Amino acid sequence: MILAVELAYWQLLLIKVLAVMVIVPTATAVIVQTFLFKMMAHMQSRLGPMEAGPHGALQLLADGGKFLQKELLAPDRADRRVFFLAPAVVLLSTFLLFVVIPAGPNVVAEDLDIGIFFALAVSSISVLGILMAGWASANKYALMGGLRAAGQLIAYELPLVLAVVGVVIQAGELSLQGIVRAQAEGAIFGVGLIGQPFIFTQFIGFALFLVATQAELTQPPFDMPIAESELVAGYQVEYSGLQFLFFYLGEFGAAFAFSALAATMFLGGWYVPGLDVDGGLISNLVGPAVLFVKTMLVAFLIFWIRFTYPRLREDQLQTFAWKFLIPLALVNILATGVFKVVF
């Protein structure tokens, strides 16, 4: 431990829980402010929010404050318990994602041996929440949105997992900390100057991961469960106030988490040359900043696509996933395996 004092297990747990509780809303706020408010506005030759704070930096406080004041409404015929539980389930999945992401040799809530496996597993919980919301809303648009989300799950979850398999083969580890270490200690053609970020060997995996992430986050071009112009807002249509905010926290928090996962697996994570992989105060302090910069880079890519592309149809996504993404991912795994054995 980097801390001088020994803490009891429950004290440590409390600190970790509090840290995740603070980090998730902060990360969401950064993502929303940077990309949804400002980058989208500038892409569309607008200014975006400008009045609240310098260059509109405090807009989120105003928006959050507004959401908190709103009444929590439920439709007459809604299944009230499920209806109110659904946003919490979505948010839960986002919180769990943050648990395993390492931001330094010791800066990680829980370095699980099966870290990446855990992350992909808990990210699927959000679909359960979406399905609950769609069903419990007693609204036809919401129901269609929920069912679309469930159908979408099958299409993108497989490429997402298969894209990661290449990285896992190359690193020989499932732990995210281990994947960072493998990249830090690797070498490109014997030159270990910048380690070996897996994006150089796993570029197909990286592209597949980004595409599948887009679907996981229900963003254009795969935002059929929300589809403002068709289903109005899909499963979110009956939600108001804090619960609507929960969905947004879940969505953009997950956007941050997935960008961080991609940065960890493909861009070397919190490591940059010069840092000590095994520990030390400097690594623990600089690591989070490095990870943040890399995460924002990946998030930029994700949101760039989000604001540019039109939306596919549900059946077209299935065709795309089964006929293109999954075969490509399998070929990638095969190639990675062959190279792993040969070299």
Place this chain on the structure above:
Amino acid sequence: MSAVPQNQQRAYVSGQAADARVNVELETDGMTLNIGPQHPATHGTLRIITRLDGEQVISAEPVMGYMHRGYEKLVEVRTYPQITTLINRIDWLGSFANEVPFILAAEQLMEIEAPPRAQWIRTVLFEMSRIANITLFLGDMGVQLGAITAVFYAFRDREHVLNQIEAATGGRFHPNYDRIGGLKEDLPKGWVAETKSAMDKVRRFCDEMETLLLGNEIFETRARGIGVIPAEIALNYGLSGANLRASGVDWDLRRDSPNLLAWSEVDWKVWTHPDGDSFARYWVRLQETREAANIVDQLLDGLPSGPIMAKVPRIIKVPAGEAWVSTENPLGEMGYYVVSKGDLGPFRVKIRTPSFNNISIVPWVMKGVYVPDVITILASLYFILGDIDR
């Protein structure tokens, strides 16, 4: 009847209603989904009742009238010069184009002809309102398919055209500029050069849309082969405008009705597309916007000098008679059938609006498509609610 207490009677009635509801809910032959009257895809208050089997549409029926403002009746109690104010608001995105056919019909009854300069300026503004109208469609189609950025570009570049319309007429959306026998006033100084640079921006916008949307694979998969309307069906349903030309019918009133304004004086082309699907409708409108910019440029080059108003009596009384004039408006054929009994105002005006007929094909074209395609087709048919309901 009075022997039964009132609350007992009420309980019986509500029990009957509950039974009926259960029976309806147990039906499994599909789901009725009300798209509209409040729905983002209908950009207004159109309502489409769809019967769905899963995501597939079994039948779709448009219900209109939520925005009916009774213009045909209202114009009967107004004088001729007052009427242009009202009919500006029929197709509110291309307002000036609404005024022209009515004024032409009135002029026909009065046997007055506007001087050449007025005719040319009318044509210029007509084409500019076409651009102002269609640019919004070009962006809006992107929004309906999920690409939000396109519409902001459309709003941005439409602004240049609207500014020019405002500079000439004083009104951005509702110019009220056309008069019987000519125009309200002449063009302001420097207007011609500024308009030409605005047309350059329009052309640049068209190029941008061509790369951003038309060349996008996802846009193509979403629009190609969706909502195919064969030429024969399109003619039978009375479609007009770009919807008809996208089905391969070469028909454009700007060219086909003789001696109408100044279109015959310039060199331009009617664009058609053989496919008849949503993609073709987008493509045709994109080409037409470019063509309109070219028409405006050419007209401005050859703008004749002279008066902008013919000799018209101070108090306009239209002699008894009937006249029908229709023009190729941004949305299709728009016409006015004016019946005059020699008074200050018309006796009866029948307004033929393109969107009303264009929307009539919805039940035919939406059989068997998926819900997302409903939105694609609605967007590509391109209607303005005020133009449907008047």
